[in-house]
Amino acid sequence: MFFERVAILGVGLIGASFGLAIRVKGLCKTIVGHGRKEQNLRRAKELGIIDAYSMDAARACEGSDLIVLATPVGILKQLVGEIAGSIKKGAVITDVGSVKSIVYDLESLVPAGVSYVGSHPIAGSDQSGIDDARADLFRGARCIITPTENSHRAAIEEIASLWELLGSRVESLDPHKHDRIYAAVSHLPHLLAYALVNAAHGFSDDCIEYAGQGFKDVTRIALSSPELWRDISIFNKDNLINVMEILQENLDRIHDLLVAGDASGIEKEFSRAQRLRLVLSNDNQRSAANSADSMTAGSGL
Amino acid sequence: MFFERVAILGVGLIGASFGLAIRVKGLCKTIVGHGRKEQNLRRAKELGIIDAYSMDAARACEGSDLIVLATPVGILKQLVGEIAGSIKKGAVITDVGSVKSIVYDLESLVPAGVSYVGSHPIAGSDQSGIDDARADLFRGARCIITPTENSHRAAIEEIASLWELLGSRVESLDPHKHDRIYAAVSHLPHLLAYALVNAAHGFSDDCIEYAGQGFKDVTRIALSSPELWRDISIFNKDNLINVMEILQENLDRIHDLLVAGDASGIEKEFSRAQRLRLVLSNDNQRSAANSADSMTAGSGL
Numbered sequence: 222m223f224f225e226r227v228a229i230l231g232v233g234l235i236g237a238s239f240g241l242a243i244r245v246k247g248l249c250k251t252i253v254g255h256g257r258k259e260q261n262l263r264r265a266k267e268l269g270i271i272d273a274y275s276m277d278a279a280r281a282c283e284g285s286d287l288i289v290l291a292t293p294v295g296i297l298k299q300l301v302g303e304i305a306g307s308i309k310k311g312a313v314i315t316d317v318g319s320v321k322s323i324v325y326d327l328e329s330l331v332p333a334g335v336s337y338v339g340s341h342p343i344a345g346s347d348q349s350g351i352d353d354a355r356a357d358l359f360r361g362a363r364c365i366i367t368p369t370e371n372s373h374r375a376a377i378e379e380i381a382s383l384w385e386l387l388g389s390r391v392e393s394l395d396p397h398k399h400d401r402i403y404a405a406v407s408h409l410p411h412l413l414a415y416a417l418v419n420a421a422h423g424f425s426d427d428c429i430e431y432a433g434q435g436f437k438d439v440t441r442i443a444l445s446s447p448e449l450w451r452d453i454s455i456f457n458k459d460n461l462i463n464v465m466e467i468l469q470e471n472l473d474r475i476h477d478l479l480v481a482g483d484a485s486g487i488e489k490e491f492s493r494a495q496r497l498r499l500v501l502s503n504d505n506q507r508s509a510a511n512s513a514d515s516m517t518a519g520s521g522l
Numbered sequence: 523m524f525f526e527r528v529a530i531l532g533v534g535l536i537g538a539s540f541g542l543a544i545r546v547k548g549l550c551k552t553i554v555g556h557g558r559k560e561q562n563l564r565r566a567k568e569l570g571i572i573d574a575y576s577m578d579a580a581r582a583c584e585g586s587d588l589i590v591l592a593t594p595v596g597i598l599k600q601l602v603g604e605i606a607g608s609i610k611k612g613a614v615i616t617d618v619g620s621v622k623s624i625v626y627d628l629e630s631l632v633p634a635g636v637s638y639v640g641s642h643p644i645a646g647s648d649q650s651g652i653d654d655a656r657a658d659l660f661r662g663a664r665c666i667i668t669p670t671e672n673s674h675r676a677a678i679e680e681i682a683s684l685w686e687l688l689g690s691r692v693e694s695l696d697p698h699k700h701d702r703i704y705a706a707v708s709h710l711p712h713l714l715a716y717a718l719v720n721a722a723h724g725f726s727d728d729c730i731e732y733a734g735q736g737f738k739d740v741t742r743i744a745l746s747s748p749e750l751w752r753d754i755s756i757f758n759k760d761n762l763i764n765v766m767e768i769l770q771e772n773l774d775r776i777h778d779l780l781v782a783g784d785a786s787g788i789e790k791e792f793s794r795a796q797r798l799r800l801v802l803s804n805d806n807q808r809s810a811a812n813s814a815d816s817m818t819a820g821s822g823l
Contacts, residue, residue: 295785343734363734405722406733410740412776413718415795420769421706422798432707432802433644433664435743439711442736443799447792451785458780465777468721475713476766479759484596484752491748494716497723498744501733 222382224249228285230278230300232256232265235317235345236291237354240270242387245356255281256292265351279307287383290316295452297323301330310334313376317342319403320456321367321396328371336376339367339396341403342389347444360388367396404460409468411450412461414443523683525550529586531579531601533557533566536618536646537592538655541571543688546657556582557593566652580608588684591617596753598624602631611635614677618643620704621757622668622697629672637677640668640697642704643690648745661689668697705761710769712751713762715744 227243229236232254243249254262254271255278262274275281282288282304290297297316308314314337316327324339331337344362346353364384368377381391394402418440421428429436454461471490478486528544530537533555544550555563555572556579563575576582583589583605591598598617609615615638617628625640632638645663647654665685669678682692695703719741722729730737755762772791779787
């Protein structure tokens with residue numbers, strides 16, 4: 222797999238890490254960046270993440286074999302509309318957004334002969350700038366691709382192989398199923414982290430400074446970009462509202478157990494959660510093992 | 523500061539780490555352990571954490587200059603009642619529980635000539651066994667002590683100095699104020715982490731396996747001991763119920779903004795939380811710096 226020319230639209234943590242990763246793996250010749258802030262693009266060029274940039278999205282995409290959309294979800298539609306007329310025939314487009322039902326709208330905007338396959342690398346963090354970009358960000362991480370019934374088979378395989386070459390464990394999900402799952406395991410946790418910080422401050426305005434590691438861990442993702450998570454929340458609002466209602470039922474149940482002083486009822490709730498959460502601890506260990514394996518493999522031993 | 527004989531009642535993560543820490547610092551001659559599980563006490567002895575143990579709490583305390591209660595909060599009252607008759611005159615007792623209003627009850631149970639000063643080292647984790655115990659668990663961590671109007675001044679100073687010798691940053695808080703603060707920054711986050719895991723599973727029973735680092739971080743403390751957190755929740759239930767209501771207001775507000783599709787309102791909520799949370803990022807860096815300092819100091823360089 223080799224791309225003569227790759228366009229990265231949105232050179233933040235994910236876009237820049239993608240650029241570094243495909244360069245390190247020798248998968249491309251030229252990377253052209255595009256974004257809103259020229260200063261950021263200049264810096265990306267200085268850092269060797271991109272070779273050139275354009276403030277005009279359509280121009281950045283001209284002649285590219287691969288176009289990666291790494292902007293906040295909220296501007297994807299407008300952006301694809303802007304570039305549609307400039308996309309080379311045979312090019313493949315993917316985005317890295319955390320909401321995927323939008324893929325149906327996006328794929329309908331690209332011209333005939335161009336393939337769109339949505340991606341969601343599960344590799345974000347509370348950081349969002351190019352200074353935190355790493356060539357190995359996607360290694361060992363899951364990457365969900367969300368082909369639709371309109372996706373070209375060759376393009377699906379190409380995008381899947383691309384992420385695999387970057388070290389990701391690729392899985393395919395229906396876009397709607399993706400959005401339902403990630404409302405629960407990503408979008409709601411972010412919303413909760415933000416709400417918890419605001420609630421703690423509202424309850425007692427000097428309490429946050431007393432926080433220990435538990436609070437820090439729970440609220441680390443409240444450091445994430447409000448703009449990014451505003452878009453994700455709005456674009457997945459139906460699922461998010463539904464899962465908030467399920468959370469509400471769980472909180473109400475614990476609230477009532479507390480009011481009743483029902484210690485054993487509370488312990489049951491906590492134990493069930495602990496048991497369910499243990500699945501991920503094991504997964505952590507497996508990931509670490511996998512990642513160690515792939516490092517060994519990569520070093521040629 | 524030197525103790526001939528120290529009793530540690532409850533040899534879990536905190537109790538065992540305390541034992542290792544005072545031994546490493548040369549602050550005691552003999553450590554006697556007590557707990558419910560003889561197998562655990564035997565293992566603590568094998569590991570050199572304690573020198574001896576007794577299955578009888580009162581016996582374990584006989585002749586001790588310092589008694590550290592490191593059991594779940596729910597059994598503290600009963601335990602202090604059991605040992606009260608065996609405590610040596612002049613001894614100092616502390617506990618390491620996460621709820622501190624209970625200190626008023628506990629101090630009233632100890633005989634004249636014995637001092638009780640509550641402690642809360644902010645150094646727990648989701649781990650709870652002796653195998654995770656570390657002599658440096660308290661180094662660089664905050665430790666809240668909660669003297670009351672009945673506490674002896676010399677005992678307050680002794681307990682404060684003890685934690686400082688173990689590397690903690692000691693602060694004194696009124697027990698009621700402590701419980702209000704930690705309801706918001708520790709007890710509610712635990713309750714939320716448990717509720718989020720249950721809600722995610724309830725929403726879609728295969729979704730947890732798709733979780734990325736964000737969900738893992740938010741729910742790490744859902745791996746914590748249900749028994750321990752059941753007790754804490756019940757003993758601090760009034761504050762916890764109050765702060766749950768503030769959280770509720772925050773969640774309702776976000777819910778309504780989502781329903782209305784009010785992107786800018788949502789961004790405002792998220793931005794406020796991000797700004798408030800930044801205080802702790804800086805604090806993290808300060809702690810890391812402090813901890814590096816103390817390591818340098820400790821190594822004699």
